Amino acid sequence: MEIISLDRKEYDYFPLHYRYTTKEYYKVETRCGKEGFGVSFERQRFEKEVVYDNTDTLFQEYWKNPKAFGVKDDDGKIVAYLEFDTEEWNNRIIMTQLLVDESQRGKGVGRILFDFVKDFACQEDYRIITLETQNTNVPAIDFYLKMGFTFCGTNLFFYSNDDIGENEVMIEMAYLL
Numbered sequence: 001m002e003i004i005s006l007d008r009k010e011y012d013y014f015p016l017h018y019r020y021t022t023k024e025y026y027k028v029e030t031r032c033g034k035e036g037f038g039v040s041f042e043r044q045r046f047e048k049e050v051v052y053d054n055t056d057t058l059f060q061e062y063w064k065n066p067k068a069f070g071v072k073d074d075d076g077k078i079v080a081y082l083e084f085d086t087e088e089w090n091n092r093i094i095m096t097q098l099l100v101d102e103s104q105r106g107k108g109v110g111r112i113l114f115d116f117v118k119d120f121a122c123q124e125d126y127r128i129i130t131l132e133t134q135n136t137n138v139p140a141i142d143f144y145l146k147m148g149f150t151f152c153g154t155n156l157f158f159y160s161n162d163d164i165g166e167n168e169v170m171i172e173m174a175y176l177l
Helices: 109-123 138-147
Strands: 002-006 015-033 036-057 067-072 078-087 092-100 128-134 150-155 170-176
Touching (some): 002 109, 015 092, 036 150, 067 109, 078 109, 128 138
Antiparallel strands (some): 128 170, 150 170
16 A cells, blocks of 8 residues: 555545444543533434434635645555645644545554554654544544544534534544654
8 A cells, every 4th residue: 555645736625525334433421510521422322223424524714824744555446535735823733635435444454544643643743633523533543543533622612503403413532752
């Protein structure tokens, strides 16, 4: 497998179709009162398996200086994508995309891409790598935890005014370098 740089001119707003299946999610509970406030995430099972199917894109306009890469298999087909951006003011890298083709999951391709961004971050002396995922994307959360990421935050109104009710809550995770 070979990692290649993806040229912005060729891959600007390139569609990334992602799909995952899960039997679990993290139920979000909040409390807010005079005694204190907080958020908890408790792993729960869905009544039946759920399939999430969506499309995102590379090089979206709100990223200042994104870098994108692909992993080519032995046949020359791109089977995984990585995009990240840097924030100089707080010395961090934001992984904006990490997508591995369903046929390649569990074969170490995600680890190859994570090691790639981690090596870049270390060489450039960044202090942290962050990413955003959703409470329902348990397969991704499990992968990130396995790679050494930790929970570092959430936004209960990131996607809509009813993220908890719609069971689509943003989770931010971090890898400290």
